[in-house]
Amino acid sequence: MKVLVIGPGGREHAIVRSLLADPNVSEVHAAPGNAGISKLVPTHAIDANDPDAVAALATKLTVDLVVVGPEAPLAAGVSDVVRAAGIPVFGPSKAAAQLEASKAFAKEVMAEAGVPTAMARVATNAEEAADALDTFGAPFVVKDDGLAAGKGVVVTNNRDEALAHAQSCFDAGGTVVIEEFLDGPEVSVFVLCDGRNTVALSPAQDFKRIFDNDEGPNTGGMGAYTPLEWAPEGLVQEVIDRVAQPTVNQMAHRGTPFVGVLFVGLALTSRGTRVIEFNVRFGDPETQAVLARLKTPLGGLLMAAAKGELDKVQPLRWSKETAVAVVVAAENYPDTPRTGDRIRGLKKVESIEGVHVIHAGTRLDDEGKVVSAGGRVLAVVALGTDLVEARERAYDGVELVQLDGSQFRTDIGGKAARGEIKVKTPGAGAAATKAKA
Ligand code: AMP
Ligand code: GLY
Numbered sequence: 001m002k003v004l005v006i007g008p009g010g011r012e013h014a015i016v017r018s019l020l021a022d023p024n025v026s027e028v029h030a031a032p033g034n035a036g037i038s039k040l041v042p043t044h045a046i047d048a049n050d051p052d053a054v055a056a057l058a059t060k061l062t063v064d065l066v067v068v069g070p071e072a073p074l075a076a077g078v079s080d081v082v083r084a085a086g087i088p089v090f091g092p093s094k095a096a097a098q099l100e101a102s103k104a105f106a107k108e109v110m111a112e113a114g115v116p117t118a119m120a121r122v123a124t125n126a127e128e129a130a131d132a133l134d135t136f137g138a139p140f141v142v143k144d145d146g147l148a149a150g151k152g153v154v155v156t157n158n159r160d161e162a163l164a165h166a167q168s169c170f171d172a173g174g175t176v177v178i179e180e181f182l183d184g185p186e187v188s189v190f191v192l193c194d195g196r197n198t199v200a201l202s203p204a205q206d207f208k209r210i211f212d213n214d215e216g217p218n219t220g221g222m223g224a225y226t227p228l229e230w231a232p233e234g235l236v237q238e239v240i241d242r243v244a245q246p247t248v249n250q251m252a253h254r255g256t257p258f259v260g261v262l263f264v265g266l267a268l269t270s271r272g273t274r275v276i277e278f279n280v281r282f283g284d285p286e287t288q289a290v291l292a293r294l295k296t297p298l299g300g301l302l303m304a305a306a307k308g309e310l311d312k313v314q315p316l317r318w319s320k321e322t323a324v325a326v327v328v329a330a331e332n333y334p335d336t337p338r339t340g341d342r343i344r345g346l347k348k349v350e351s352i353e354g355v356h357v358i359h360a361g362t363r364l365d366d367e368g369k370v371v372s373a374g375g376r377v378l379a380v381v382a383l384g385t386d387l388v389e390a391r392e393r394a395y396d397g398v399e400l401v402q403l404d405g406s407q408f409r410t411d412i413g414g415k416a417a418r419g420e421i422k423v424k425t426p427g428a429g430a431a432a433t434k435a436k437a
Helices: 010-020 051-060 071-075 078-084 103-113 126-136 159-171 235-253 286-293 298-306 346-350 387-400 428-436
Strands: 002-007 027-032 065-068 120-123 140-144 153-156 176-179 186-194 198-200 209-211 215-218 223-226 259-269 272-279 322-329 355-359 362-364 370-372 376-384
Touching (some): 002 051, 010 027, 010 286, 010 298, 010 376, 027 051, 051 078, 065 298, 071 078, 103 120, 103 235, 103 272, 120 126, 126 140, 126 159, 126 176, 140 159, 153 159, 159 176, 186 286, 186 298, 198 235, 223 286, 235 272, 286 322, 286 376, 346 355, 346 387, 355 387, 376 387
Parallel strands (some): 002 027, 002 065
Antiparallel strands (some): 140 153, 140 176, 186 259, 223 322, 259 272, 322 376, 362 370
């Protein structure tokens, strides 16, 4: 099987790495890729957001499957054009990608499908925003309705700050979604979908804020680990039964079937499991950790999803080890990051047992040296027998990365390793946990 992977980031590097380990995958290409990806497979310098360019490349390379990584090409309709060219695609249509591209649309589908989520209101001007903020009270949650690379959400106790964020979205010609605040730990569950059937991957936890202890502004994600020892036993089944399957059924009913990965962002609140958001692609950097543990060959799985054959897939096989991914970000990320700096020490990082490096914002300079080219530069991914060992290995690796001005969080998986995460979720999950204890 020949596969073309679309996208430039860490998620795509992780996908390429896993595809190369699939015995049924004979050839992998990537576009546009990054420095890490180009060391593994041929890369092609096209605009990943241009549907015709992607379809033309896929046709020229005679690939059997196109895997679309990021949300932007999906929202631009890349899957539709490639599919129309007769090539199977892992990734939703433009219409189905609205589940991520519009938070208001996602809320509408969740309501139709009976999916538990935060109460929310759409606001189109300052007066409506103020009214919604006062309805739900503090902490305030204000979300840019459109795609914002994880940075369009402000959660604050300061009403003026909440209003100012809403106003900046209105000024840019957009609308906002204002929500009730959800307490409790957050979980990312990736559910493979083929338009009808669903298969969940092992849950992961992401760290959205830039600084330790969840302080500072939101980012695309600063690190992740999986599996979640502390998660209620029934969680994955609950996500399938109450969230993913009803959503997939509803999207099919609407005539816009969902094919690809439904990324369910959850809060395990004291009132039960609630969806915080849907994304329509793998999470970054969760994928770096999740795929490091997946033993089932990835190419076959993604092809089964693309072809509507997930019901024929055997139960997934996972490594018993724990995986941790720690992101090394450029100076000044998530604001305008500093780029163009040499990155050294990566070979040494990979000489640590169980550790590998996944590139995100990197490129090769004129001399073929790896330099930074984005906000999140790379992730050090480590496997270990437990979370404590995986964290030690990951941070040993991070310490060896040399990049001027770089920053990373020191607490990825820290609370979980110390047994400090408490779930107060009532219902099926909590009952299962009690029965186990
Ligand atoms: P989103 O882009 O919707 O994933 O939001 C980004 C981050 O903001 C989430 O990962 C949460 O940490 C936080 N967030 C979003 N919605 C809520 C909510 N209703 N209550 C509490 N935190 C939220
Ligand atoms: N890590 C969260 C995301 O990919 O949106």
